């Protein structure tokens with residue numbers, strides 16, 4: 334079998350690969366071919382002292398090898414990161430890139446990215462400037478903070494705040510807030526990495542102000558409050574108000590830091606999203622607050638640290654800041670998104686428009702979509718129905734809450750719901766569609782589908798419901 338493996342030269346003379354070499358550099362193609370051949374060779378295993386093939390014999394056919402190389406080359410040419418249609422109704426879908434940004438913001442990124450900029454240049458003084466100025470002013474203004482800096486994400490923000498303000502000392506946290514966010518982000522572990530010693534107080538369900546007060550000693554550096562972004566404690570539960578905690582901190586001269594996670598800048602409670610607004614944390618007396626740029630703020634991935642000027646300056650001076658800072662593309666995006674908040678054009682922030690869309694509006698879109706789709710489908714291909722359902726904000730925010738929506742329940746006659754979901758996700762051509770399967774139906778929630786994606790979505794459904 335191994336002797337039958339063709340040489341790289343022989344392979345590159347095959348029709349498909351010869352054609353591909355017009356579109357992809359020869360060196361890349363050779364490297365791809367070598368990689369595939371190496372995989373085939375290592376597919377030989379020794380079982381009970383005898384060499385056997387882990388690959389089926391068919392994998393050694395020249396045509397099969399050629400197809401495999403071509404497949405990998407095509408994937409390299411198109412790039413594996415691609416756009417998808419999010420029909421799940423999960424607005425901040427962590428696996429689908431969290432917050433999409435508006436075209437205005439994308440244009441701004443493009444303008445800054447493709448030219449030189451005053452990223453770290455003070456145009457008035459004609460001298461070196463700081464990159465922080467571009468974001469610090471709008472963030473401070475919108476949050477009611479004295480100063481702000483931006484790092485790679487909120488996980489980095491938590492680490493940096495603790496490292497800069499509590500290293501070698503104690504950080505007090507309630508046992509009800511020792512959370513895991515996902516992907517290995519756990520407060521106790523971040524705390525250990527930062528060099529701060531975790532001082533747990535209270536119990537899982539109840540922590541009193543007196544618990545914090547009793548724990549304060551000469552080694553206490555910070556009181557940390559972590560917003561319960563992705564879970565709820567219900568029943569016999571209590572925790573002090575942030576205001577009370579801040580009053581205690583002030584009395585004992587201990588800074589209070591709130592990790593807010595979701596970072597809501599606009600009040601969304603009128604739209605069924607029960608999330609605290611950043612400004613309220615400062616009104617309650619918090620000294621430092623950190624939150625994500627790509628959760629409810631609706632901007633790029635970033636971690637925002639805002640608060641008292643002296644503390645922010647101290648965090649800014651920490652040597653790790655340089656390792657965690659953001660690049661000009663993120664600054665351009667953030668600055669541009671914050672502009673929407675300052676001007677008050679909240680519907681220009683895609684996730685805010687999605688969250689604030691009414692059930693009636695989504696229902697009308699769904700009815701229109703179904704009517705048009707039905708005309709393109711054979712009468713017996715599917716049953717389409719617009720029904721009451723729930724969207725969620727997601728992305729580690731608003732646990733246990735949902736937004737009422739009108740979703741399209743799809744039942745295909747030729748495919749099961751699971752098959753249909755797979756076909757939508759892996760279409761022969763066009764944009765992949767991510768949809769939910771529930772009660773043996775595929776659910777399409779237009780809340781998270783952009784209007785300009787509807788034609789692609791319809792094409793995908795027509796194809797997926799077909800033979």
Ligand SMILES: *Cc1c(COP(=O)(O)O)cnc(C)c1O
Nearest residue numbers: 486487488562593594595625729
């Ligand atoms: C989401 C979240 C984080 C992590 O933020 P990223 O921007 O995803 O790194 C940290 N703390 C809380 C409370 C969160 O909700």
